[in-house]
Amino acid sequence: MHAPRPWLHRCAILLAALVLAPSAIARGPDRLHSSLRAGDAAASAQCYPFVPPGPLALRASGKKVFAWYFPPFQLSTHNEADSKNWYERWLSPTGASSGNLEYLSTGGLLRDRPLPMPKRPEPNWKQLNFEVEIRQAIAMGLDGFILEMSYRQIHVDDRFNRVRDMLAAAKAVDPEFRILLAPGFPKGALDTPDELAQTLLAVIDHSSVFRLPDGRVPLATFAPERPIRDGGKPILWWQQMLDLLRAQGVEPAWYPMFLSRTAMNSIPNIAEWRATMAGYSIFEGKTASQAASNLSEAVDARRYGLDWMARVAFQDMRVRKSAEKVELRHWESSNSTTLRALFEKAIESDAQMLNILTWNDYGETQVAPSRARGYAVADLLAYYTAWFKTGQAPPIARDALYYFHRKHRTDAPYDATKQTAGAFTIPSGPAAENQVELLAFLTEPGLLSIRQGSDLRSVQAAAGMTSFKVPLIGGTTPQFELSRGNQVVESLTSATPVRASVDYQDMTYYAGGSIECARPL
Numbered sequence: 001m002h003a004p005r006p007w008l009h010r011c012a013i014l015l016a017a018l019v020l021a022p023s024a025i026a027r028g029p030d031r032l033h034s035s036l037r038a039g040d041a042a043a044s045a046q047c048y049p050f051v052p053p054g055p056l057a058l059r060a061s062g063k064k065v066f067a068w069y070f071p072p073f074q075l076s077t078h079n080e081a082d083s084k085n086w087y088e089r090w091l092s093p094t095g096a097s098s099g100n101l102e103y104l105s106t107g108g109l110l111r112d113r114p115l116p117m118p119k120r121p122e123p124n125w126k127q128l129n130f131e132v133e134i135r136q137a138i139a140m141g142l143d144g145f146i147l148e149m150s151y152r153q154i155h156v157d158d159r160f161n162r163v164r165d166m167l168a169a170a171k172a173v174d175p176e177f178r179i180l181l182a183p184g185f186p187k188g189a190l191d192t193p194d195e196l197a198q199t200l201l202a203v204i205d206h207s208s209v210f211r212l213p214d215g216r217v218p219l220a221t222f223a224p225e226r227p228i229r230d231g232g233k234p235i236l237w238w239q240q241m242l243d244l245l246r247a248q249g250v251e252p253a254w255y256p257m258f259l260s261r262t263a264m265n266s267i268p269n270i271a272e273w274r275a276t277m278a279g280y281s282i283f284e285g286k287t288a289s290q291a292a293s294n295l296s297e298a299v300d301a302r303r304y305g306l307d308w309m310a311r312v313a314f315q316d317m318r319v320r321k322s323a324e325k326v327e328l329r330h331w332e333s334s335n336s337t338t339l340r341a342l343f344e345k346a347i348e349s350d351a352q353m354l355n356i357l358t359w360n361d362y363g364e365t366q367v368a369p370s371r372a373r374g375y376a377v378a379d380l381l382a383y384y385t386a387w388f389k390t391g392q393a394p395p396i397a398r399d400a401l402y403y404f405h406r407k408h409r410t411d412a413p414y415d416a417t418k419q420t421a422g423a424f425t426i427p428s429g430p431a432a433e434n435q436v437e438l439l440a441f442l443t444e445p446g447l448l449s450i451r452q453g454s455d456l457r458s459v460q461a462a463a464g465m466t467s468f469k470v471p472l473i474g475g476t477t478p479q480f481e482l483s484r485g486n487q488v489v490e491s492l493t494s495a496t497p498v499r500a501s502v503d504y505q506d507m508t509y510y511a512g513g514s515i516e517c518a519r520p521l
Helices: 007-020 041-047 055-060 086-090 125-139 163-173 194-201 235-247 261-265 270-276 293-303 337-349 376-390
Strands: 064-069 144-149 178-183 217-222 252-258 279-282 307-313 316-321 326-331 353-357 400-405 435-442 446-452 455-461 464-471 479-484 487-493 510-513
Touching (some): 055 376, 144 163, 163 178, 194 235, 235 252, 261 279, 307 337, 337 376, 400 479, 400 487, 435 446, 435 479, 446 464
Parallel strands (some): 064 353, 144 178, 217 252, 307 353
Antiparallel strands (some): 435 464, 479 487
16 A cells, blocks of 8 residues: 655656556566657656756766667567567477477576567667667666677678667667677687778768767777687787778777786787777676775776776676586676666776666676566666766655565475486675665655565665665565565565576576556657
8 A cells, every 4th residue: 555655756756647647557677568659758757756967968978878689689679569579488398399308407598588569560660669779778878888899880680680670779769878889809710800890980980979078989899809719819919900990081099908817918919909999898797705806906907098888787797508508697686786786886986987787688688677687677777877877866745655575495306307407506795695685765764574484574764775685485475565663665576486496597687676557669
């Protein structure tokens, strides 16, 4: 039961109603998108417990926030009805084709997927789906996507051949939403830089391609430090590619995305790399204990006159199966703690750019609205993005509750006759945790409660944002409440029951929130 909210909340709802006109309501991770179609971030303000800066204020900031976009996991891979969508096949132990048991040992290729999209009749359905994601990103305050792209203009995987669709979508939705190009590179020993340069030149003049204030075109490249024996390229190869662009009147700014600090340190001629780079980021670091590196990397980068592109992630969990090996791995993100810690250290570092890892790589880590998490992670990103860009935590305008927990404890028994690939492991970092988190945004102090079956835990919380965690209990469905005096102000029941045992392990942190609102579509 929801009690009447404060007057500010009621005013916000009235204002939103005037702005939105007729619209559907979406609540929880299992509901479809609402009918909001305008790419207007201000109209989405009703979705948040805080007062977001207007789109113009966010854009005016010199700090830019991008999310890494991984093309294989678009909203719809083949424009099929959802019952036939490849995501449902990838989530199934029986695999990607009828009667195929390729994922039987792991329980599926994925554990989460984008929110369902209907089959589109339009011939430009690829672009239209990109437009949906761009509207979602704008509502969260993002400046653009870092688009991973092929080094060839035509890739064997058609999902990588949609650079022009993405650029067209950005221009159609918002001419100020930018695409930062992230070109891959050929792995053959005899491949030259020419093909990559030509691939970039084919799109680099598009108005939606991101440029720095001085006109340079940033280029992000994932893991270029890999050894030559593994397909990497020497620094001379990259220098030649950049020179080819300059010869055509394009001034590039190279931002390698190193796999890890260890990998970066292993480069034997790192000084020459630094002389070629404009800045860099790192993909490693998806635990709260690694958040401080957003500060140390910023200090180190400035020592060499480089930009540090801080990074933020929610959770990293992987199910991999190939002819060579099978791996079930995850890194403990401690509910929402890792995301919040990485953001807070990125803010403290005064970095000028932020790399969110990733928007939609459902095989590793993602923050886009999804079936397992709804918009809970997206809302938290919107809060911290506003803080990162303005330097001030947004004021809280209404009470809201968010939850984060797994669908089973990490020590819950699984069926070893089905999950024959073995148990999930943690390669590095903190040990697995088994907690349910209530993340509350409060306009004034209140009592927070988490009930799991007969177990009831409560804490008195101050105004502001409070993280309240208790041990996760199998065989229950967590319930959450905010009360003041003897009156319940907000209540929320998890959409994800906690199972005592499972057939297949799922280390995903599921999430949800209490705010009902229209969402971009």
